Amino acid sequence: MFPTPIEKTPRSWQLTYQSMLPLALIMWLLPLIAVAVFSIKPAEDFTQGNYWGLPSSFEMFNNYGQVFFNSDMPRYMFNSVLITVPTVIGAVALSCLAGFALGIYKFKSNIWIFFMFVAGNFVPFQILMVPVRDLTLDMGLYNTKTGLVLFHVAFQTGFCTLFMRNFIRALPYELIEAARVEGIAEWKIFWYVVIPLMKPAIAALSVLIFTFIWNDYFWAVVLTQGPESQPVTAGITSFNAQFRAAYHLMSAGSIVAALPPVLMFFLMQKHFIAGLTLGAVK
């Protein structure tokens, strides 16, 4: 193991390391801790200049109550759910199919189609912006959740196919050959042989795509406006305009907006990290 395991070092360094850990963590998360403290302070603390001291009273329930019951925040959150969940299902389904085709079959254009998905996935959003906005307008889907979902599914399919294809490539090919010898139809091989083996990949991708889409801001601004369809990332700017300079409420609002992917990460940590680091080791 590198660096030298702490157990094999002098006692003094062990103690230094143990005390450095929490200090380093606090420094790393300092901007976030400040916001968390902001979010439980009363409004008076800001007018009286008590910015970084302890809260003069504990207003967590008041502040978060305002966010939940006195603003459009719950609506934005609900929109985010309605955009994120269908996108995850759509993109994962499409890429399971495409990944199977590219991972199992050998045909001439295989690598080129694969590279098309990979390259498309790296393209800057701005080159798609004008035509996609136009397309969405033409289909009458501007400012609808459906319009956003359709685009997200298409774009995420690039990354998901890359992921699924590499995962399927790593499966033992003998399994598929054995099934073919048995005379099993190709779609049955996909459904009964490959899909059950892909469960970890499906879990990892779902968590990743959930986070990516929940956190998307650019497309939300380009394709939607107003509380009836905007997700929470775009909604938070109008929320902040509503509570201009009310730092205690704005902080509480951003913490609420950030919460779902954070929960997802802590609950599904293993899958999340497996998804992000696929290919980081060979």
Next chain:
Amino acid sequence: MTTAQSTPAPAASERSWYKRNEIAITPWLFLAPAILFFAFYVIWPIYQSISISFYAWDGLGEARYVGMANYVELMDDGAFEVSLWNNLKWLLFYLLAIPGGLFIALFLNQTVTGIRIYKSLFFFPFVLSQVVVGLVFSWFYLPNEGLLNGILALVGLGPVNVLGDPTWATYGIIAAGLWPQTAYCMILYLTGLNAVDPEQIEAGRLDNAKGWKMLWYIIIPQLKPATFIAFVVTIIGALRSFDLISIMTNGGPFGQTRVLSFYMFEKALSEYGFRMGYGAAIAVVLFLIMLVFIAYFLWSMWKEEQVR
């Protein structure tokens, strides 16, 4: 024997056309939905953007062909030049996430109690949306209420208004972007460090390789796959920077924090008027810059494929 004639004819002729070509057709059936979606929403729009960049168009009326005029105009557009320089700054300084991530990964690659929680808490900024990161940092930088100036005051340094200062604002935003990006690189390296071959480390120790030498000659070469992915995601992230700028400064002060992706959006879709053709031309420039990196990534992947 009459019965012989009633035995099934050779299988091939009786199997349906689909059955005979199953292996050749199936992949295309499986690929069709993904290719259709992708071509419709990603590939075709790229072509459309390139052609729109030769037109003057306000998004509603008739588009007028202007040839290279949009690109000629870009040449002496001061705001475009600022954006291009800022993109370069982003590319350069964003790469600090890679050594930064390696440093934190080395710091955390131990087995003390509670280390798993430390690792996930160090990683956790990456899960936040860039919008929230932008808000958190713009409050952190606030001239009066911000914690940064509170800390600076403790050591006797005057208040700085990071985001209000044309020279420092871009660096302030890049610093905010580095926070989640470093966390991402850290997790890549932690996974990579797990897979480092312990025998090589032992061999190195016997040869008296220590500290920096061990890191440079034995560890880093083995982390190559992690470094490659860290490089890819950091470059893409740097060129995609939009959310942070839009949230933290909205391009200001005096347009000094614009980058191409933001300037394009501003030109095509903002209160300053809808110049779709001009915006598309900016997007094409950004696309060409990205294409250099995309080509390099694909080439590396292609070499990998050949080895297998």
